[in-house]
Structure formats: C-alpha cells, structure tokens
Amino acid sequence: MNLNPAQAAALRVFDAINSGDLDCLDDLVTDDFVDHGSPFPLPPGPAGYRQILTFVTQVLRIRYDIEDVFSTEDRVVLRAVAHGVGRDAVHGPGAEGGSYSMTTAHIYRTDGARLAEHWGVRDEYGARIQLGTITAPDPVALSR
Numbered sequence: 001m002n003l004n005p006a007q008a009a010a011l012r013v014f015d016a017i018n019s020g021d022l023d024c025l026d027d028l029v030t031d032d033f034v035d036h037g038s039p040f041p042l043p044p045g046p047a048g049y050r051q052i053l054t055f056v057t058q059v060l061r062i063r064y065d066i067e068d069v070f071s072t073e074d075r076v077v078l079r080a081v082a083h084g085v086g087r088d089a090v091h092g093p094g095a096e097g098g099s100y101s102m103t104t105a106h107i108y109r110t111d112g113a114r115l116a117e118h119w120g121v122r123d124e125y126g127a128r129i130q131l132g133t134i135t136a137p138d139p140v141a142l143s144r
Contacts, residue, residue: 003071003072003073004071004072004073004074004075004076004110005110005112005113006071006076006108006110006111006112006113006114006115007069007071007076008113009027009028009029009076009110009113009114009115010069010076010078010106010108010115011066011069011078012024012028013025013028013053013115014064014066014078014080016028016053017053017056017057017062017063017064018063018064020057020058022050022053022054022057025046025049025050025053026046028046028114028115029045029046029049029114029115029116030045030111030114030115030116031044031045031046032044032045032116033045033046033048033049033114033115033116033117033118034048034116034117034118035048035049035052035117035118035120036117036118036119036120037118037119037120037121037122038052040052049118059087059090060084060085060087060090061084061085062082062083062084063082063083063084064080064081064082064083064104065080065081065083066078066079066080067079067080067081071110074109074110075107075108075109075110076107076108076110076115077105077106077107077108078105078106079103079104079105079106080103080104080105080106081101081102081103081104082101082102082103082104082122083099083100083101083102084099084100084102084127085097085098085099085100086098086099086100086127086131086133091127091128091131091133092128092131092133092134093133094131094132094133095128095131095132095133098130098131098132099130100127100130100131101127101130102122102123102124102126102127103122103123103126104120104121104122104123105120105121106118106119106120106121107119107120
C-alpha cells in the first residue's frame with residue numbers, strides 16, 4: 001500500500017529524466033523545492049530543479065533503472081542505478097565519452113502530492129573507477 005500521494009510524482013521525475021522531457025516539473029515539485037544534492041547553487045522551485053536535471057540529462061546523459069521504491073507519510077525513497085557518460089570536467093581527465101553505471105539513492109520530503117526537498121547519494125567513486133580516472137584500491141594491500 002502506498003502511504004504517500006507524492007510517490008507518483010517521484011516516479012514521474014525519473015520518467016522525465018529518462019525521456020529528457022522536463023516540462024512536467026512544474027506539476028511535481030513545490031514552488032520552494034530544494035535539491036540538496038546539486039553540485040552547484042540552484043534557485044528554489046521547479047526552475048532550479050529543471051537546471052540540475054538538464055545538466056544530468058544533457059551533459060551527463062544519465063538514465064535510471066529504478067530498483068526499489070518505498071514511502072512513509074512524508075518521504076519517498078528510490079534506489080536506482082544511473083547509467084551515464086563520462087565528462088572530463090566532472091569525472092577527471094580521460095573520462096570523456098566513457099560509459100558508467102552508478103548506484104544511487106534518492107530521498108524526497110513531500111508536501112501533499114508534490115515533492116518539497118531532495119537528497120541524493122551517489123557512488124561517484126565507483127563511477128570514476130569504471131571510467132579509469134582513479135585506480136581501484138588493492139584489496140590485498142587493504143587487508144594488511
């Protein structure tokens with residue numbers, strides 16, 4: 001049973017990311033929505049969320065496979081795998097054009113049927129290992 005009416009909004013955000021059509025954000029997030037996971041400052045509301053998601057879809061070319069979704073009265077949580085394209089400016093020299101998969105978790109605070117805040121957790125370290133811009137730790141050396 002879905003406890004939170006905004007779960008549908010969270011799922012629609014991921015559909016919008018995957019399609020690249022972000023026009024629906026005005027209907028999905030509150031006017032004072034805050035994305036706490038953005039690497040750069042954003043204005044509040046749909047306009048700010050559209051800025052970061054445009055970067056995610058256009059620059060990083062990320063698409064998501066949703067693994068889990070659950071909700072409480074005021075939170076919606078999604079666990080997903082992001083598939084993206086490396087960029088030197090983001091992932092380090094040598095990443096440009098390489099592909100990666102990255103585990104992620106997304107926590108939304110909700111307000112009625114809309115999303116009010118977002119926190120994201122991303123395995124960026126693992127993505128950079130895949131892209132070859134950092135070296136994976138040696139498990140033998142770590143066990144010493």
